[in-house]
Amino acid sequence: MNYSIWIMMLEQEVVVKNRLGLHTRPAASLVKLAARFKSEFYLERDGYRVNGKSIIGVMTLAAEEGARILLICDGEDEKEALAALVDFFDRGFDEL
Amino acid sequence: MSSEQYHTQKEADEIVLKGVAASPGIAIGTAVTLKKDGIVVEERKAEPVHDLERLQKSIDRSIYELEKIYRTAVDKLGQDKAAIFEAQLLMVSDPIFFSGVKTRIEAEKKNVEFIVSDEFSKQVRQLRKSDNELFRQRAYEIEDVKNRILRNLTEAHLKSKFEGKPIVVTSDLTPADAVLLSRNEVLGYVSDFGGARSHASILSRSLGIPAVVGLKDATKHVHDGMKVILDGYRGVVVFNPTEESVRNYTEKKEWCEQLDSELLSEASEAARTTDGRRVLVEANVELLEELPLLKPHGADGIGLFRTEPLIIDAESIPDEEMQFETFRKAVVEATPNPVVFRTFDIGGDKLFVGDHDEPNPFLGWRGIRMMLDRPDMLKEQFRAILRASVFGKCRIMYPMVASDEEVVRANALLEEAKASLSSAGVAFDRDIEVGVMIEIPSAALMSKEIARHVKFLSIGTNDLTQYLLAVDRTNELVANVFDEFHPSVIRTVKLIIDSGHGAGIRVAMCGEMAGNPLATVMLLGLGLDEFSAVSSMLPVLKKIIRGTNYKSARRFARQILKLDSADDIKRLLIGYLKTHFERIYHTTISEEYVE
Numbered sequence: 203m204n205y206s207i208w209i210m211m212l213e214q215e216v217v218v219k220n221r222l223g224l225h226t227r228p229a230a231s232l233v234k235l236a237a238r239f240k241s242e243f244y245l246e247r248d249g250y251r252v253n254g255k256s257i258i259g260v261m262t263l264a265a266e267e268g269a270r271i272l273l274i275c276d277g278e279d280e281k282e283a284l285a286a287l288v289d290f291f292d293r294g295f296d297e298l
Numbered sequence: 299m300s301s302e303q304y305h306t307q308k309e310a311d312e313i314v315l316k317g318v319a320a321s322p323g324i325a326i327g328t329a330v331t332l333k334k335d336g337i338v339v340e341e342r343k344a345e346p347v348h349d350l351e352r353l354q355k356s357i358d359r360s361i362y363e364l365e366k367i368y369r370t371a372v373d374k375l376g377q378d379k380a381a382i383f384e385a386q387l388l389m390v391s392d393p394i395f396f397s398g399v400k401t402r403i404e405a406e407k408k409n410v411e412f413i414v415s416d417e418f419s420k421q422v423r424q425l426r427k428s429d430n431e432l433f434r435q436r437a438y439e440i441e442d443v444k445n446r447i448l449r450n451l452t453e454a455h456l457k458s459k460f461e462g463k464p465i466v467v468t469s470d471l472t473p474a475d476a477v478l479l480s481r482n483e484v485l486g487y488v489s490d491f492g493g494a495r496s497h498a499s500i501l502s503r504s505l506g507i508p509a510v511v512g513l514k515d516a517t518k519h520v521h522d523g524m525k526v527i528l529d530g531y532r533g534v535v536v537f538n539p540t541e542e543s544v545r546n547y548t549e550k551k552e553w554c555e556q557l558d559s560e561l562l563s564e565a566s567e568a569a570r571t572t573d574g575r576r577v578l579v580e581a582n583v584e585l586l587e588e589l590p591l592l593k594p595h596g597a598d599g600i601g602l603f604r605t606e607p608l609i610i611d612a613e614s615i616p617d618e619e620m621q622f623e624t625f626r627k628a629v630v631e632a633t634p635n636p637v638v639f640r641t642f643d644i645g646g647d648k649l650f651v652g653d654h655d656e657p658n659p660f661l662g663w664r665g666i667r668m669m670l671d672r673p674d675m676l677k678e679q680f681r682a683i684l685r686a687s688v689f690g691k692c693r694i695m696y697p698m699v700a701s702d703e704e705v706v707r708a709n710a711l712l713e714e715a716k717a718s719l720s721s722a723g724v725a726f727d728r729d730i731e732v733g734v735m736i737e738i739p740s741a742a743l744m745s746k747e748i749a750r751h752v753k754f755l756s757i758g759t760n761d762l763t764q765y766l767l768a769v770d771r772t773n774e775l776v777a778n779v780f781d782e783f784h785p786s787v788i789r790t791v792k793l794i795i796d797s798g799h800g801a802g803i804r805v806a807m808c809g810e811m812a813g814n815p816l817a818t819v820m821l822l823g824l825g826l827d828e829f830s831a832v833s834s835m836l837p838v839l840k841k842i843i844r845g846t847n848y849k850s851a852r853r854f855a856r857q858i859l860k861l862d863s864a865d866d867i868k869r870l871l872i873g874y875l876k877t878h879f880e881r882i883y884h885t886t887i888s889e890e891y892v893e
Contacts, residue, residue: 221617226436230385256394257385258421261436264428 212223212284213274223266228295233257235290241277243287254287312540314511315858318492319418319533320499322834322885323508324551326544329348329524329537330460331517332468332475339448341412346403349410353399356410356450358388363446367474370481374505375587381437383474389443395421400574405516413452419446430616442472460484464531465526469517471509476501486528488516488535503834504587510535550884557881561837565596569829569840575848577822579840581636581833586624589631593832598842599635601626601756601830602695602808605679606642613663615675621682626689633690638685638756638806640735641708644668645702665698665891666708673711678713686759687727695733695756700740705751736794737761745794749801756830757794759809781864782811788820788858788867795825806830815879815886816871818842839884 218224224232236243236254243254245263248271252259256275265271271291275284290296318769364387373382389395395417402413420439425437460466463483468475471489476498479487487502492511502509519537520526525534527547531554536543544882569579580601581592592600608616608624616624628637645664656662669676683692707771709732719726736742737758749755763782764771771780781787791807798805806828811817813831815838821829822843829839854874861867875883 215656221615223430223433225433226385226439230381230388233388235376246830253394256392258395258440259391261440262421262424264425264433264436271743279841 210280211276212280213272214284215270215272215287216288216291217293218265218267218269218271218291220297221267223269224263224271224295226261226276228297229255229257229260231295232260232287234291235286236283239275239277239283239286240273241280241283241296243283244274244275246272246274293297305721309570311538312543313519314363315512315516315519315535315537317488317510317516317533317535318494318803319508319530320494320496320511321487321502321509321530323486323506324528324547324554325464325465325526325530325546326551327463327474327485327526329467329520329522329526330464331520331522332466333517339411339415340409342409343407343410344403346407348760349401349403352451353396353403353414356447357390357396359450360443360446361387362886364390367478370435370477371474374477375568382536386439386446389440390447411448411779414447414451415444418447449568465528466806467516467520467526469512471498473498473501476505476507480505480507486526486530487511488513488526490516492516500585500587530813532887548864553881557885561841563596564844565594565837565840567596567840567844568694569598569843571822571843571846571848571851573848574824577843578806578828579836579843580638580806581836582830583628583811583833586627588833589628592632595833595836597632597635597833597836598828599691600628600632600637601806601828602640603637605639606644609642609644618678618682621679622685625682625686625692629686629690629692630860634692636691638695638733638808640691640695640697641666641679643668645698660764666696666704667698667700670704670707670711676708677711677718679714680712681719684715684719684726684730685729688725692727693731693733693754695735695754697735697758698738698761699734699736699748700738702744702751704746705734705748722884732804737765737809739765739790742790742794745797746800749797749803752803754804754806754828755794755798756806756808756828757791757812759791759807759811761785762790762809766790780807782814782869783817783867784864785859785862785867788824791821792824792855792859795844799825800823804828813839815842815882816868818853819846819851819874819878820845820858820871822848823851823853823858826854835886838886842879843881872889 233255244251245254245260247263247265252263254260273284274286305869307876364383368380368387371383396472399413403410422437422440425440426434428434460482463485465486465488466479466484467488469490471487471492484507487507487509489511491515492499499511509527510528510533511529513535516535525540527539566574570576578598580599581595581597582602583600584604584607608621625639643665643670645659645662682693682770685693694712696705699705712732716726731753733754733756734748735756735758736745739746742762745755759782763780766786767779767784769776769780771777795805806829807821807826808830812829813835817838820840831839858867858870861870
């Protein structure tokens with residue numbers, strides 16, 4: 203048992219880079235990516251937080267190009283999870 | 299086109315309804331109804347164990363349905379267009395969302411319908427708070443999923459498999475329905491809502507399934523197993539037809555099919571009159587999916603490539619690269635014939651970008667006006683078109699021009715776009731031709747001056763009619779005043795053609811009149827050089843042109859110009875078509891013109 207999961211939590215701010223924003227298609231890819239990890243995953247924008255494993259939640263973020271989003275990962279594989287998710291944002295959801 | 303309906307009681311119980319002809323063809327068969335009444339959700343106490351079980355069954359059923367739709371969409375429409383159904387699949391199985399629903403069912407002991415509906419509504423409200431119009435519009439995707447779950451809770455599954463070859467009658471045909479149902483041997487689609495340009499209608503046409511839509515209350519008149527005749531040429535549906543009607547339509551179906559195959563086999567022949575005048579017959583294109591139809595329909599190129607659907611597809615202004623890719627595909631497909639790209643025509647009844655509201659959108663910020671206020675967006679589009687021009691022949695056309703000054707300004711921006719490509723060493727066609735759509739009365743009156751700055755004019759009859767007669771055709775109160783055969787419209791068309799020819803340039807028409815067989819001989823006689831219409835009409839236009847003598851068409855046009863009422867003009871046009879091209883008259887002229 204890794205006790206650090208109770209006290210540790212990783213977060214990083216990212217910016218939506220693609221022109222269309224976090225619309226339906228990238229939202230689908232994002233949840234599929236998040237589902238590969240055991241960690242819990244949240245996205246927060248201006249104090250509004252959604253569960254990153256919920257496509258409906260992610261869609262309600264309405265994150266357009268330039269939106270700043272805080273990614274929060276919490277769990278045993280949080281490091282890998284956060285790295286993968288940040289990378290997906292950096293790649294502009296492969297729509298650049 | 300009017301979607302007014304009327305009932306005629308030829309015999310005791312035959313019901314004739316009139317709607318919008320959405321996909322051509324005649325079908326005679328039995329009805330299968332697809333009831334999709336709005337689901338009324340009540341709030342009541344419920345036993346959680348029982349309702350949790352119902353929820354799971356509904357989710358499983360919805361997943362099953364969407365998997366089927368997704369697979370079919372990948373098959374028939376490709377991975378890209380199918381992605382939306384994949385996202386819906388993820389939504390119906392969203393673990394976080396539904397665990398919230400389950401928790402509430404257990405805690406509140408209320409019925410699952412109420413909780414599901416309430417939870418979805420919260421999400422929709424959240425999404426609608428967005429400042430971004432395009433994100434707010436995504437709310438309907440969540441609504442679709444909510445409706446699917448609610449419907450499956452009532453266990454009123456929509457049928458998707460049928461025995462035999464039915465005609466499907468439904469209140470509203472969604473794109474998902476059109477795709478899914480086509481896996482059966484469906485003879486035709488009939489629906490209460492929808493228009494000729496709705497996505498489901500476009501899909502019906504590419505699937506080759508006859509359809510009549512916009513019938514308002516067709517579903518009220520029909521039950522499963524009832525005999526139905528559907529005339530997708532005329533936009534007519536007959537429920538419970540008499541034996542006589544069945545005989546007549548069976549006969550019509552036979553010769554229509556014969557005419558269709560005749561038209562298609564001759565489609566590649568040039569549109570040349572019996573005395574040798576050659577005109578061009580080109581396609582109006584909205585979607586890349588329409589490109590494979592160009593060759594079989596004998597298109598002499600694309601006379602109008604609408605670029606604004608790109609915005610709708612991409613849900614935002616697409617960048618230069620994305621536009622270039624799309625344009626290149628169209629140019630390659632049309633080559634060696636030209637493609638006329640109309641720059642973004644946004645505003646009016648077409649889509650707003652961003653949150654933007656005007657009291658009089660048709661008289662407001664639209665077409666070239668908007669683009670001249672956003673020069674970077676226009677230059678980006680110019681660059682995309684210019685880059686595509688090395689793959690074939692491209693032309694550029696400006697919409698909604700009111701004066702020659704706008705043409706001069708747009709041309710200057712085009713030169714800037716060319717210069718930026720040149721300095722970057724990017725190749726393009728330096729002789730690319732520019733034209734203007736003439737659809738505003740001021741531009742029509744000044745068409746001589748405008749013609750000096752361009753290589754062609756293209757008449758947009760829909761807006762021209764609307765502005766000449768001061769009628770908003772989407773306003774039902776005055777829609778009957780909208781008449782493209784009003785003498786003022788015909789005379790204005792003549793003025794524009796004469797202006798173009800006076801300046802030594804070509805004149806085309808890309809409005810609805812260009813694709814109306816009633817108008818073909820008259821337009822030919824007025825001197826029109828190029829007809830651009832929906833591609834399915836091109837074989838018909840070509841057949842009429844090939845069967846006409848240019849000199850007699852000119853005489854006919856002069857006769858029309860003397861008339862001073864729309865009714866007289868239409869009577870003459872109808873009489874001409876009926877006498878000279880009777881079979882075409884019976885397959886293409888919508889019911890509103892039939893006496």
